[in-house]
Amino acid sequence: MCPQAAAGGGRRRAASRGAHNVCRLLSRRAHGFYARDAGVAHRINLGLLRKMICQESTKFKNVWTTHSASPIAYERGRIYLDNYQCCISSVAREPRILYQKPKCSKSEKIEDALLLECPLGEMLPSPSDYKPSLIVLTVQNWLLRLSADSGEILEKIYLAGSCCKFRYLSWDTPQEVMVVKSAQNKLPAAARQAGIQQSVLFYLAVFQVLPLSFIGMLEINKKIFGNSVTDVAVSNGILIVMYSTGLVRLYNFQAICEQFMEQPFDLGHEFNWNGQVGIVGKHPFGLPCNIKITDTPPLLFEASSLENAFQIGGYPWHYIITPNKKKHKGVFHICSLKDNALAKNGIQDMQCCSLEPDWIYFHPDMSGRIIHVGPNLIKVLKLKEVKNNTDQVEVAEDFTIVANRENCVNNAVTVTASGRVVKKRFNLLDDDPEQETFKIVDYEDELDLLSTVAVTEIGADGKAHLDFRCNDHGILLKSIPLLESWDVTYSHEVYFDKDLVLHIEQKPNRRFSCYVYQMVCDTAKDDECSSHEKAERVFRKKGGRLFEYI
Numbered sequence: 001m002c003p004q005a006a007a008g009g010g011r012r013r014a015a016s017r018g019a020h021n022v023c024r025l026l027s028r029r030a031h032g033f034y035a036r037d038a039g040v041a042h043r044i045n046l047g048l049l050r051k052m053i054c055q056e057s058t059k060f061k062n063v064w065t066t067h068s069a070s071p072i073a074y075e076r077g078r079i080y081l082d083n084y085q086c087c088i089s090s091v092a093r094e095p096r097i098l099y100q101k102p103k104c105s106k107s108e109k110i111e112d113a114l115l116l117e118c119p120l121g122e123m124l125p126s127p128s129d130y131k132p133s134l135i136v137l138t139v140q141n142w143l144l145r146l147s148a149d150s151g152e153i154l155e156k157i158y159l160a161g162s163c164c165k166f167r168y169l170s171w172d173t174p175q176e177v178m179v180v181k182s183a184q185n186k187l188p189a190a191a192r193q194a195g196i197q198q199s200v201l202f203y204l205a206v207f208q209v210l211p212l213s214f215i216g217m218l219e220i221n222k223k224i225f226g227n228s229v230t231d232v233a234v235s236n237g238i239l240i241v242m243y244s245t246g247l248v249r250l251y252n253f254q255a256i257c258e259q260f261m262e263q264p265f266d267l268g269h270e271f272n273w274n275g276q277v278g279i280v281g282k283h284p285f286g287l288p289c290n291i292k293i294t295d296t297p298p299l300l301f302e303a304s305s306l307e308n309a310f311q312i313g314g315y316p317w318h319y320i321i322t323p324n325k326k327k328h329k330g331v332f333h334i335c336s337l338k339d340n341a342l343a344k345n346g347i348q349d350m351q352c353c354s355l356e357p358d359w360i361y362f363h364p365d366m367s368g369r370i371i372h373v374g375p376n377l378i379k380v381l382k383l384k385e386v387k388n389n390t391d392q393v394e395v396a397e398d399f400t401i402v403a404n405r406e407n408c409v410n411n412a413v414t415v416t417a418s419g420r421v422v423k424k425r426f427n428l429l430d431d432d433p434e435q436e437t438f439k440i441v442d443y444e445d446e447l448d449l450l451s452t453v454a455v456t457e458i459g460a461d462g463k464a465h466l467d468f469r470c471n472d473h474g475i476l477l478k479s480i481p482l483l484e485s486w487d488v489t490y491s492h493e494v495y496f497d498k499d500l501v502l503h504i505e506q507k508p509n510r511r512f513s514c515y516v517y518q519m520v521c522d523t524a525k526d527d528e529c530s531s532h533e534k535a536e537r538v539f540r541k542k543g544g545r546l547f548e549y550i
Helices: 003-030 038-054 189-193 253-260
Strands: 059-068 073-075 078-081 086-089 096-100 110-116 133-138 142-147 153-158 166-173 177-182 200-208 213-221 229-235 238-243 247-252 270-273 276-279 299-304 310-313 318-321 331-336 342-349 359-362 370-373 377-386 389-402 413-415 421-423 437-444 449-458 461-470 476-482 491-497 500-507 511-520 538-542 545-549
Touching (some): 038 476, 078 511, 110 166, 133 166, 166 200, 166 229, 177 229, 200 229, 213 253, 318 359, 370 437, 437 491, 449 491, 461 491, 476 511
Parallel strands (some): 342 389
Antiparallel strands (some): 059 511, 059 545, 078 086, 086 096, 110 133, 133 142, 142 153, 166 177, 177 200, 229 238, 238 247, 247 299, 270 276, 310 318, 318 331, 331 342, 359 370, 370 377, 377 389, 413 421, 449 461, 461 476, 491 500, 500 511, 538 545
16 A cells, blocks of 8 residues: 555544544533533532532631621522611622612511522523522512612512512522412401302412513312312422312313413503403403413322321432321321332331431432431432342432431339339420421432431530431531520521531521531631630621621
């Protein structure tokens, strides 16, 4: 073979290899794999942050604390106080007030709120749409979109007049489709005595977000769905209707919209509806009820469960219920959504003797696993095929986490120093405050860490610690003591958000406290101040609000 031919063959093979590599690169890029894209860099940074958090020298320090006479809310590095009139950044070592609005009147009170974040890869009509915003619902049926950083009103939508009171915000599809739900319509006692009938139980208004657009509003009518409806929700394209008998029914919400929508409407456009002329989303007309369900929609699925407790998840699809009898409280059945068959080992019962019941839910990491939490035991369960029977699924333990109760002795019989035998008339409860008890279990998706809060009452004070665990095997990686006293009779929320830990506590008489912990790597000085007794407290005022630094 001549050298030129050989060289030409080599070039062709090299070109072929180059084309193959380009195809592989384009294919990997299409699936989200590209060595220099922002997603890869972000994942690497989160991996480094996880290692820093879990290393022994890293501590979490209680950097500041504040108190409030109204509920405190937390969303993505922002702490909201005074009914969302005050917003504080929790990112800095010192509290930074992003905005502080004048105290609002009762007619402007905010009933509910959702944080709205910019979708990726979409062209949006306004520059403000690319920044986080807060959707809030007021007591006077106004839906407002506020800038998350300044509190400025970006959009205003009037929902309806006095015919209904909208109270709740939720996601149908997170960050895509939002649902606004009314309180249940109830006639005054005088009207009921006069024989007046109320057939509409709830109103639902549905919106596409960013840009905010109106999909439709519908009634939940007892003439269609029955007299015993107690609640309703929309989630993942499913209309969920709950009954006082414990029955839960599922309907295809998208099919309902397509079948029963009388006319679509756009926000800000004029409309003529049932003799009314106005502008969609403006006062005093609000939104038209343009989805009229005139017949019972096709039923997708129904199940009966105690207190309407019903969850769907896993792979293949399964659901979790509690048999609809009070004696079965704390017993969970895991069944196939396909044929309602109970999975092998599908009855989960911890047989707890405790004041607070155990709870169960599908793991939020989308692994299809199940988390079952009791006072002293956390079980992470998985669904897997039964050997030699691919049609059947069994529930198996993936791993367990056990509370540290090594020093707890609960003998039924004790002997005094004089030799007298004393028999106990009762046994300790599984969640007795003097024993370590699990109170909160959560999942940090960006760091892939399972977090647990366990509490032990020592004397008059309760001591809590937040543990970070490997999500795959449950191995303890880090334990953080919470310095403030933990009263098990109060309501508590704990947020773990990357390098931040936030503890919100509700005390009697509507007293709320917020404790902010931040990651500290250089702990030479911090170790000396490991408790409130040793640490010096400094009180400072910012924006008319008192903060406690530790």
